[in-house]
Amino acid sequence: MKIENSQFLSNLQVSGQLPVNKTIPRQQIGTGLSFQEVLSRTTEQNQVTELKFSKHAAGRLIERNIELSETQMERLQEGARNAGQKGIKDSLVIVDELAFIVNVPNKTVVTALDQTEARGNIFTNIDGAVIA
Numbered sequence: 001m002k003i004e005n006s007q008f009l010s011n012l013q014v015s016g017q018l019p020v021n022k023t024i025p026r027q028q029i030g031t032g033l034s035f036q037e038v039l040s041r042t043t044e045q046n047q048v049t050e051l052k053f054s055k056h057a058a059g060r061l062i063e064r065n066i067e068l069s070e071t072q073m074e075r076l077q078e079g080a081r082n083a084g085q086k087g088i089k090d091s092l093v094i095v096d097e098l099a100f101i102v103n104v105p106n107k108t109v110v111t112a113l114d115q116t117e118a119r120g121n122i123f124t125n126i127d128g129a130v131i132a
Contacts, residue, residue: 051077051102057109064114066098079132080104088128095132099123 051073053061060066068076075095083091084104093100097115101123102108113121123129 051080051107051109053109054111057100057111060112064112064117066112066114068095068098072096072098075132076100076102076109079130080107082132083128083130086128088130090126090128092123092126092129093132094129101126 061068072095076093079093079095080091080102083093083102089104090110091102091104093102097118099113099118099121101110101112103110
């Protein structure tokens with residue numbers, strides 16, 4: 001049933017948000033993106049592209065004299081990206097002798113530990129781990 005040919009008015013027409021005698025333009029079939037293209041773009045947008053470090057994590061890096069090389073940073077980002085693809089929200093990402101807790105939805109490194117600090121530690125409030 002078309003709105004303009006109906007004897008009843010829609011809520012939008014009554015409230016004045018939609019003209020009574022005007023047709024609503026429809027997207028023409030075949031001119032839009034395919035479902036696969038939309039899904040692909042949405043997935044790419046939701047992936048971790050660049051991590052940020054929380055104030056706490058930045059302080060830990062300085063305090064523990066941890067310096068990340070460009071390669072290690074790329075591996076950390078890739079580990080967070082992989083965690084996100086598996087639906088992990090809070091992940092332990094291990095890069096070489098470094099351990100990072102990453103909040104994947106916020107794309108934020110929450111804390112960082114080196115090998116000496118990580119040894120014997122118990123990691124809580126995570127739902128997955130990635131060795132990158």
